Amino acid sequence: TQLLEQSPQFLSIQEGENLTVYCNSSSVFSSLQWYRQEPGEGPVLLVTVVTGGEVKKLKRLTFQFGDARKDSSLHITAAQPGDTGLYLCAGEPGGGADGLTFGKGTHLIIQP
């Protein structure tokens, strides 16, 4: 089983600060996805990165896939209370029907 180590597990910061969440593995993934989950709901896909070194931006969120496709990061600029939630990274071992391997998640709290 391929493992994804996600850090930090918990993060509480003030509104306006920047933060980075990391997702690391010793295994190569064909793609890596970031999800956000709110209490009582299922995860919702934010972005998928496929190519080594790829950088994708989603408003104040920047996602990067490592060159070797073993790690990824999520950077949030000027965090806002609406960013509060559980952030999950998930790797896909091979394209197609297989299930995803999830990290344990980062609980992010942005205090006003």
Place this chain on the structure above:
Amino acid sequence: DVKVTQSSRYLVKRTGEKVFLECVQDMDHENMFWYRQDPGLGLRLIYFSYDVKMKEKGDIPEGYSVSREKKERFSLILESASTNQTSMYLCASSSIAGALFSIQYFGAGTRLSVL
């Protein structure tokens, strides 16, 4: 919008009961998945299916079975519920986007308590 619907948001069952968790998707996706989510353990894959009547074991299949009689419906079955199966259960379905990666869409989850 893609919709994955889980039949119950909350369930309370007794030890030894047979439990059915139902999931329906409306996007004609071939692939469907069942995960459980526990604090400190994240999401773990129980079973998945890539076609009608097909099923594959995930990482933690013990104590569970599944049924996929129709493309849109994937059921998770707890033959004899135990307290260690108390958890949040998430169903997902996926499509292949350009054959490079799949996008999984999740239901809202069923929080099961086994007493």
